Amino acid sequence: MKRFFSTIKNIFSIEELRDRILNTIGFLIIFRLGSFVVLPGVDPSKLSGDAQGIFGLLDTILGGAFSNASIFALGIMPYISASIVIQLLTVAVPYFQKMQKEGESGRKKITQITRVLTIAITFVQGVSYVAGTIPPEAIMMSQTFFTFTSVIVLTAGTIFCMWLGEKITDKGIGNGISMLIMIGIISRFPGSIVAEAVSLGMSGFLFFILEIVALFFVVMVTVMLVQATRRIPVQYAKQVVGGRVYGGQRQYIPLKVNASGVMPIIFAQSLMFLPALLANLWADDSDTAAYIGTVFSDFQSWQYNLTFALLIIVFTFLYTAITINPSQIADDMKRNGGFVPGIKPGKETSDFIDNILTKITLPGSIYLALIAILPAFVARAGVGTQFSQFFGGTSLIIMVGVILDTLQQIESYLLMRHYEGMMKSGKVKGSSSQRTAVA
Numbered sequence: 515m516k517r518f519f520s521t522i523k524n525i526f527s528i529e530e531l532r533d534r535i536l537n538t539i540g541f542l543i544i545f546r547l548g549s550f551v552v553l554p555g556v557d558p559s560k561l562s563g564d565a566q567g568i569f570g571l572l573d574t575i576l577g578g579a580f581s582n583a584s585i586f587a588l589g590i591m592p593y594i595s596a597s598i599v600i601q602l603l604t605v606a607v608p609y610f611q612k613m614q615k616e617g618e619s620g621r622k623k624i625t626q627i628t629r630v631l632t633i634a635i636t637f638v639q640g641v642s643y644v645a646g647t648i649p650p651e652a653i654m655m656s657q658t659f660f661t662f663t664s665v666i667v668l669t670a671g672t673i674f675c676m677w678l679g680e681k682i683t684d685k686g687i688g689n690g691i692s693m694l695i696m697i698g699i700i701s702r703f704p705g706s707i708v709a710e711a712v713s714l715g716m717s718g719f720l721f722f723i724l725e726i727v728a729l730f731f732v733v734m735v736t737v738m739l740v741q742a743t744r745r746i747p748v749q750y751a752k753q754v755v756g757g758r759v760y761g762g763q764r765q766y767i768p769l770k771v772n773a774s775g776v777m778p779i780i781f782a783q784s785l786m787f788l789p790a791l792l793a794n795l796w797a798d799d800s801d802t803a804a805y806i807g808t809v810f811s812d813f814q815s816w817q818y819n820l821t822f823a824l825l826i827i828v829f830t831f832l833y834t835a836i837t838i839n840p841s842q843i844a845d846d847m848k849r850n851g852g853f854v855p856g857i858k859p860g861k862e863t864s865d866f867i868d869n870i871l872t873k874i875t876l877p878g879s880i881y882l883a884l885i886a887i888l889p890a891f892v893a894r895a896g897v898g899t900q901f902s903q904f905f906g907g908t909s910l911i912i913m914v915g916v917i918l919d920t921l922q923q924i925e926s927y928l929l930m931r932h933y934e935g936m937m938k939s940g941k942v943k944g945s946s947s948q949r950t951a952v953a
Contacts (some may be wrong), residue, residue, distance in 0.1 A: 524928055531687075531927040535765035538686030541678050542697045548586045548674070548699070549579035553648075553667055555660045556583045560652035566606055572787055574903050575912075577698030583648055585671040588639055590694050593676045594784040595639075596631040598829075600624060601836060629676070634670045639788075640665035688920040692776060696916040699909045702900075710901040732888070732905055736914045740833055742771040744874050746867065751851040764850075769871055771878040775836055776915035778829035778879070783908045786810065786822055814890045823883035840867040885911060901935055 526532045552558050561583055570578050575591040604610045604624070615621040644664045653660050675694060682690030716721050745766040789810040810818055844864035853859045857866045888906030893899055903909050 516948050521928075524931075525924060528927055528931055531633055531651070531924065534685065534687050535924075537560065538682055538688070538693065541682050541686060541690075542693070545586070545675065545694055545697065546577065546680055546701065549577050549584050550582060550669065551585050553583050553585060553664050555586070555649065555653060555655045557652045557654055557880050558582070560649060574702045574900070574909060575695055575698055575783070575820070577701040579698070580647070583652070586675055587643060588636060588668050588672050590672065590675045590679060591784050591787065592636040592639055593628070593632045593679075593691065594780055594944065595635050595788075596628050596783045598784065599631060600628050604836065605832065609643075629673075632672065632676060633669060636669045637665055640668040643668065649904055662938065671841055682853055687923055688916060692780070692912065692916045693920070695762050695780065696912055699913055703904060705903060706901045710898045713898055721896075725901070729905060732885075733910065733914065736885060736906070736910055737879070737918070738771055739885065740770075740775075740911075740918055742869060742878075743768040745769075746870060747855060748847060748852045749855050751853070767843065767867075769838075769863055769867075769874060771874045772830075772882060773871070773875065773878075774830050774833035775919070776912045777833050778906055779882065779911050781829045782822055782825035782886075785825060786818070814893055819887040819890050826883040827879040830882060831875055834871065834875050838871060840864045840871060882911070 525535070561581065572591075576586065576591075578584075579586040579589060600610070606615050610624070613623050616623075641661065644661050648664075650657070676691075677850065678693050679690030682688070684690075686693070710725065711722055734773050745768050748767055750766050807952050810821075812818060841864045844860060844867060847853065847863065848859040852868060854863055885906040886908065889902045889909075890905075892905040893902040897905065
């Protein structure tokens with residue numbers, strides 16, 4: 515306990531780190547307050563306040579903003595959908611590939627295109643949200659005028675959330691977009707535990723304890739997945755410069771089993787919301803649309819879980835290929851006089867790293883997919899629907915990934931100022947450490 519308070523004191527003794535933490539808290543408070551501001555023209559007393567199925571999962575990610583008909587009801591999800599489209603175009607379209615290689619100016623162009631696409635996606639999702647999730651009895655004005663104004667407000671809300679995420683990244687701690695999603699999930703966690711305990715009552719006290727123990731082990735397994743690495747040894751040749759000997763030491767390239775972090779599951783989850791949202795627009799006119807809406811609104815259905823798992827596997831490979839370039843790593847090693855023992859520098863080293871990356875990404879992606887669909891099995895085992903969403907799935911993986919990444923950034927500040935780290939032995943490893951290692 516003494517070490518804990520000492521670490522807290524060290525954290526707040528670093529002015530830059532203290533300012534970043536306070537900025538992050540301030541931005542997150544603004545985000546949470548906005549989640550309770552209801553759309554103009556909606557009677558809050560007529561809202562059910564309890565989204566079911568896939569919408570219940572979306573409501574958990576958005577911290578209740580979805581079911582409250584909040585101005586942040588769509589949150590940051592349209593921006594994530596736009597990011598998915600742009601990243602796919604970056605792989606497939608030469609124009610976007612060229613922009614990506616232009617450095618900072620290219621990244622600025624891609625960011626601007628992503629923002630414009632976010633607005634377009636928000637308009638589409640906003641119309642679907644108003645038509646499919648807000649009951650007519652809760653609307654206190656003309657339906658047409660309400661739809662028009664609500665779509666404008668929802669779009670403005672998403673743009674504001676996007677701005678908050680960018681500000682957290684620039685002025686705060688960690689990835690702002692992931693942080694906004696995480697805080698929405700955490701805000702629902704205490705209520706889920708209380709609701710589960712109340713629903714089981716005293717007669718189900720033992721079962722509730724077993725649920726908590728099972729949740730603890732699931733969290734530990736998730737941490738293992740996020741932290742697991744495959745180290746590639748790199749030997750640096752000795753160089754004599756000015757009478758001094760440099761190099762001649764062995765280092766390692768730590769390739770993470772889950773190198774893409776939480777992004778594949780965020781990408782996959784954002785796409786899984788689209789069928790149910792769009793099907794609500796035509797559910798009354800088409801049996802097929804009604805069937806799709808029903809299937810993809812139930813996170814326990816096998817169709818939903820199979821599609822979700824496949825999307826996660828695909829996005830894991832895609833995001834890993836985008837973020838880690840074996841050819842660049844091999845070129846950097848060759849330039850600095852490094853080589854993998856037994857492997858020739860250049861193309862053979864690149865192929866060697868790519869082969870290892872493929873071998874560890876496949877089981878990592880399957881493992882990630884299994885954890886993601888675990889809540890469906892837990893719910894069928896008798897755990898409450900709301901509480902079961904924290905047994906793996908989007909909620910748990912995002913929380914673990916973002917918290918570890920945030921702790922790793924805080925620890926890097928401590929170590930730079932020659933303070934002790936946050937752990938007695940070893941270091942906190944987040945996704946940012948992976949990017950630094952392979953840069």
